[in-house]
Amino acid sequence: MSANSSPINADTSNPFDDHADVEGVEHNDHNAGATLYVDRNVTLTIGSDCLVLLDEGLRERREVSDCCGILRKRRKNTHAVPYYNVLWAKVQDSEITISYAHVAGNACRVRRIHYVILDKTIDTFAQRWVQRLLDRAYPQGCTRRKRIKVLINPFGGQGRAQKIWTRDLEPVLAAANCDVDAEKTGYRGHAGEIAEKLDVEAFDVVGCASGDGIPHEVFNGLARRADAKRALREVAVCQFPCGSGNGMSLNCCGTDSPSLAALAIVKGINTPLDLTAITQGDKTYYSFLSQSVGIIAETDLGTESLRWMGSFRFTWGLLVRLLGKTVYPAELSVAVETSDKSAIREAHRKAREQSSAAHARGYEEAEQSLPPLKYGTVRDPMPEDFKSEDQSTLGNFWVGNMCWMSPDVCFFSAALPADGKMDMVTIDGNTPRLESLAMMTAVEKGTIMDFDCVNYRKVSGYRINPLPASEASKKEWRKKIVERLGGAGNEKVDGYISIDGERVPYEAYQAEIVPGLATVLCKHAGVFEFDGPK
Numbered sequence: 001m002s003a004n005s006s007p008i009n010a011d012t013s014n015p016f017d018d019h020a021d022v023e024g025v026e027h028n029d030h031n032a033g034a035t036l037y038v039d040r041n042v043t044l045t046i047g048s049d050c051l052v053l054l055d056e057g058l059r060e061r062r063e064v065s066d067c068c069g070i071l072r073k074r075r076k077n078t079h080a081v082p083y084y085n086v087l088w089a090k091v092q093d094s095e096i097t098i099s100y101a102h103v104a105g106n107a108c109r110v111r112r113i114h115y116v117i118l119d120k121t122i123d124t125f126a127q128r129w130v131q132r133l134l135d136r137a138y139p140q141g142c143t144r145r146k147r148i149k150v151l152i153n154p155f156g157g158q159g160r161a162q163k164i165w166t167r168d169l170e171p172v173l174a175a176a177n178c179d180v181d182a183e184k185t186g187y188r189g190h191a192g193e194i195a196e197k198l199d200v201e202a203f204d205v206v207g208c209a210s211g212d213g214i215p216h217e218v219f220n221g222l223a224r225r226a227d228a229k230r231a232l233r234e235v236a237v238c239q240f241p242c243g244s245g246n247g248m249s250l251n252c253c254g255t256d257s258p259s260l261a262a263l264a265i266v267k268g269i270n271t272p273l274d275l276t277a278i279t280q281g282d283k284t285y286y287s288f289l290s291q292s293v294g295i296i297a298e299t300d301l302g303t304e305s306l307r308w309m310g311s312f313r314f315t316w317g318l319l320v321r322l323l324g325k326t327v328y329p330a331e332l333s334v335a336v337e338t339s340d341k342s343a344i345r346e347a348h349r350k351a352r353e354q355s356s357a358a359h360a361r362g363y364e365e366a367e368q369s370l371p372p373l374k375y376g377t378v379r380d381p382m383p384e385d386f387k388s389e390d391q392s393t394l395g396n397f398w399v400g401n402m403c404w405m406s407p408d409v410c411f412f413s414a415a416l417p418a419d420g421k422m423d424m425v426t427i428d429g430n431t432p433r434l435e436s437l438a439m440m441t442a443v444e445k446g447t448i449m450d451f452d453c454v455n456y457r458k459v460s461g462y463r464i465n466p467l468p469a470s471e472a473s474k475k476e477w478r479k480k481i482v483e484r485l486g487g488a489g490n491e492k493v494d495g496y497i498s499i500d501g502e503r504v505p506y507e508a509y510q511a512e513i514v515p516g517l518a519t520v521l522c523k524h525a526g527v528f529e530f531d532g533p534k
């Protein structure tokens with residue numbers, strides 16, 4: 001599909017799929033009522049997979065623009081618009097206007113087709129034709145004219161979120177006739193408060209013009225409500241990518257281009273999403289993206305002094321720690337569902353095959369509050385299902401609910417929106433350096449699972465108790481070098497834990513999956529925008 005700007009592959013079962021096949025006109029000319037005769041020289045046809053405009057004037061207008069007539073050649077008098085790109089259509093006072101997204105490279109811009117219908121007697125037919133076009137542009141499961149509460153983080157994307165909203169996002173939503181109520185977040189935690197008080201009857205979607213921090217707050221704000229279960233089910237959360245990672249948009253929309261993401265959101269299909277409930281001390285958080293302890297968290301949150309490197313600071317920070325064979329020992333207990341990589345690959349393949357099946361779900365009025373946690377909290381005795389493991393040389397501990405963590409990191413290749421499981425990756429800190437380097441390149445392609453040293457499992461819950469860094473490292477000199485080169489600031493810290501990119505205290509926590517608790521808008525119902533493990 002042309003709208004897909006990333007290396008992510010599209011599903012051929014997509015009802016919008018564009019083959020930009022003008023041949024379809026021939027076929028559909030026989031299809032009664034598919035063609036609207038605007039005037040003697042202009043027709044609009046609902047083709048097999050795209051809207052086709054045939055206008056003799058197009059040829060003339062295009063020929064005039066040729067280079068002084070020297071390079072004159074026969075120009076097309078047709079123009080095909082994939083249904084996925086059709087944003088809106090209306091007939092008013094015998095004038096027809098169709099708005100669509102014109103995709104060029106890694107962005108799209110709104111364009112309009114506008115004609116006066118000469119024959120005034122076909123008004124009723126024209127109205128029906130427009131409805132028919134809209135049915136193709138918004139197939140079953142895709143809500144038209146979404147009512148969207150937009151939250152703009154003015155500091156998101158290094159302060160560019162407001163500009164991105166005005167230039168790239170708002171025009172697409174306006175052209176699609178969405179009902180938008182935009183608000184800037186005023187302080188840390190504000191997005192969560194807005195979600196907590198949101199009138200869930202008034203909105204279909206909360207759209208976050210931000211990085212992944214605002215969606216995290218919104219899920220948690222919705223989860224704090226008395227009617228949390230209902231709110232999380234009825235209101236879809238999405239991201240208009242304005243940050244640096246933009247994991248949510250990459251996974252659900254298949255792009256981190258703001259305008260293409262806006263198009264994907266306009267056309268997005270409500271899809272249930274598993275959330276991970278995390279208890280730490282007396283707090284409960286809900287995680288939608290990932291949890292990391294040790295190397296990834298430290299590289300993300302503990303490399304402040306390398307900010308001048310831009311996004312390269314993550315690569316550099318990781319490299320230094322991998323070469324230093326840094327270990328992050330922890331006490332880990334896990335409820336493993338599957339540890340067989342072949343079975344994980346096969347289950348993922350099957351889930352993708354069935355992805356086009358309806359993902360709508362019923363909502364029972366009585367279900368208002370969140371379900372009790374199956375495994376209790378971190379303060380309870382260890383659940384029976386949790387089996388403890390020796391992780392004294394743990395190098396990488398990363399658990400994810402989505403495939404992409406950032407544009408060049410596809411870590412959890414077998415993640416599915418609602419399989420009721422988390423994807424847990426553990427890698428020993430003593431992995432040979434060359435293998436670690438090879439893994440760094442594999443991360444981009446989503447093939448890290450193929451390494452024998454990568455323990456990739458589907459789990460339903462775990463408890464992790466990170467051990468203090470001083471106890472962890474016997475080789476103090478090596479640790480000091482890694483800290484200096486790796487960008488550690490002057491602040492004395494025990495270690496880092498990251499939940500969806502947000503720092504939480506470096507102490508034990510317990511996590512369990514809550515199946516299908518939240519709702520997101522996906523380009524393809526039931527799957528993320530990654531083909532899955534080979």
Ligand SMILES: Nc1ncnc2c1ncn2[C@@H]1O[C@H](COP(=O)(O)OP(=O)(O)OP(=O)(O)O)[C@@H](O)[C@H]1O
Binds near residue numbers: 157190209212213
């Ligand atoms: N007005 C504000 N002032 C200060 N902090 C804010 C404000 N609005 C939101 N925040 C906080 O900014 C944090 C980061 O937000 P977000 O992830 O959206 O942006 P980002 O840092 O640009 O993204 P990325 O991490 O992908 O670069 C969130 O934790 C949020 O609470």
